[in-house]
Amino acid sequence: MQTLMSFITRFWQETNLPESGAMAFEFSLEELFTNIFKYGLIADGPSDVRVSLERLDGVVRMVISDPGPPFDPVAEDAPNLDLSLDERELGGLGIFLLKEMMDQITYDRVSDRNVVTLVKSNLCEK
Numbered sequence: 001m002q003t004l005m006s007f008i009t010r011f012w013q014e015t016n017l018p019e020s021g022a023m024a025f026e027f028s029l030e031e032l033f034t035n036i037f038k039y040g041l042i043a044d045g046p047s048d049v050r051v052s053l054e055r056l057d058g059v060v061r062m063v064i065s066d067p068g069p070p071f072d073p074v075a076e077d078a079p080n081l082d083l084s085l086d087e088r089e090l091g092g093l094g095i096f097l098l099k100e101m102m103d104q105i106t107y108d109r110v111s112d113r114n115v116v117t118l119v120k121s122n123l124c125e126k
Contacts, residue, residue: 004029004051015055021123024101025053025062028118031094032073036066036114058123065115072107073098073116 005026012022029051036049049066073095099105104119 004033007051008053011053011055015060017055017060017123021060021120024120025060025118027101028062028098029064031098032064032116034094035071035073036064036068039068039071055123059119059121060123062118063115064118065110065113067113070109071114074105074107 008022008025008029012019033049037047047066049064052063054061076095098118101120102118103121104117106117108115108117
């Protein structure tokens with residue numbers, strides 16, 4: 001995971017984006033990777049997870065793809081935040097927060113791969 005966080009840090013520095021904007025992408029990447037490895041990939045199988053980042057003006061787009069079973073995080077229902085922690089079902093809060101942090105999230109199933117695209121706009125230069 002440290003290598004992925006370094007990837008985001010380098011990208012942010014090379015594209016001259018303010019550090020404050022990186023947090024949403026770091027959180028999103030960590031959340032999605034946790035779900036991929038916890039629920040999607042077989043422990044002994046190959047793990048061909050791909051991550052790309054690109055910037056166009058003030059918009060940053062991250063694409064994460066994996067060969068696991070179909071899973072659409074966009075379709076996940078928001079947890080009931082009105083319930084106490086004891087009453088609430090375990091899980092779902094990370095995906096909920098990810099959706100709150102990003103301006104756009106899409107899911108596609110392409111060639112037996114999950115492809116999640118996250119977009120955050122209005123990231124101005126330093």
